Amino acid sequence: MLVRTRTDRPVLKREAEPTIFRTYAKMLWRDKLAFASAIFVLLAVLAAVAAPIFLERQATAMNLLMRNAAPFNPDNGLWYMLGGDTLGRSVLARILVAARNTLLVAASAVFISLLVGSALGLVAGWRPGWLPTIIMRAADVLMSFPSLLLAVIVLYAFTPGLVSVVAVLAITRLPIYIRTVRAEVLEIRERVFVTSSRVLGAGFGWIVTRHILPVVTPTIITIATLEFAFVMLTEASLSFLGLGIQPPQVSWGLMVAEGRxxxxxxxxxxxxxxxxxxxxxxxxxxxxxxxxxxxxxxQRWRLEMGDDR
Structure with missing residues (x-):
């Protein structure tokens, strides 16, 4: 766009570059399934944050007249639109309140395993010696057991609860991040820009923050998103078996177990x-x-097609 200055000389005015948030928002909008998924996940997170504050009473109040009340009956009221359970509690209110424990367990386990596993993977992929060998052998031992079976054994030996479930799920998912990050670091450390930084005297911390993490982070985020779903299913399975969240707390898996x-x-x-x-x-x-x-x-061009220029 051309504008005139006080000297009447034409000057080319540069258009503002779109922000990263705007760029990703456009790409998300173009993928309608992903956009709908993001809206649903956002609603689940809002329910997990707000429902325990405002709906705790509706989720715990017992009304024996509404025991096993059928869903979609307008005469039962809004909170019983999805029916009532065996104690006459609102299924809808309990689902909204149970979102907190279900998502909290999954988010906590994924966050802990991501941080610890990524750190161990960086060490195992960058530094030679006996320490990487110990880390990888420990990861192999953990991967040799099915994660659900290992969680069942540990929780059977210890007291089931929120903290123990988070700890067990975080430990069982460590090998995924350790092996992935190590493989990425082994490949990245041989690239020219990393070799140049080492020749110029850059330390391990500088290379990690400036060169390795920007390349590894997208892969870690993608894995964490998949792991969130897997950990949530594992928590539901443990609660279904009676080894996860314990009453009076509630989670989606525990609700399925109560209704089986x-x-x-x-x-x-x-x-x-x-x-x-x-x-x-x-x-x-x-x-x-x-x-x-x-x-x-x-592959980003698939989502960038049709950008406004």
Whole structure:
């Protein structure tokens, strides 16, 4: 765009560059499935934050007159639109409140395993010697056991609860990050820009923050999104077996476990929390696929087609 100055000389005015947030928002909007998934995950997070504050009473209040109340009956009121459970509690309110524990366990376990596993993977991929060998052998031992089976054994030996479930799930998912980050570091450290930095005297911390982490972070984020869905399913399985979240706390997996004996007479008690688990995991998987494409410069053009120039 040309503008006139006081000397009447034409000057070329540069257009403002779009921000990273705006760029990714446009790419998300073009992938309608990923956009719908992001909206659903955002609603689940809002429910996890706000529902325990405002709906705790509705989720715990018992009304024996509404025991096993059928869903979609307008006469029962708004909170019983999804039915009532065996104690007359609102299934809808309990699903919204249970989102806190379900998402909190998954987010905490993924965050801990991501930080610890990435740090160990960086050490194992960068530094030679006996320490990387110990780290990788420990990761191999953890991977030799199915994560759910290992979690069941540990939780059976210790007291089940929120903290123990988070700790066990975080430990069982460490090898994924250790092996992935190590493989990335082994490849990145041989590139020209890393070799040049080492020749110029750059230290390990500088190379990691300036060269390695920017390349590894997109891969870690994609894996963490997939792991979030997997950890949430694992927590639901543990709660279903009675080794996860314990009453009076509630989670989606525990709600499914409470309704399994009433599938023939009150199917809605287990169906709705199971549907919440399924929709959340599907949404996270779709978002993970979108992140993989959006953070890969070689495939990002699929989402950038049609950008306003």
């Amino acid at each position: 004996n009433y599938l023939s007479s009150a199917w809605w008690i287990a169906f709705w929390p199971g549907l919440a688990i399924m929709l959340t995991t599907v949404s996270l998987n779709l978002l993970s696929n979108w992140l993989r494409i959006a953070t890969d410069p070689r």
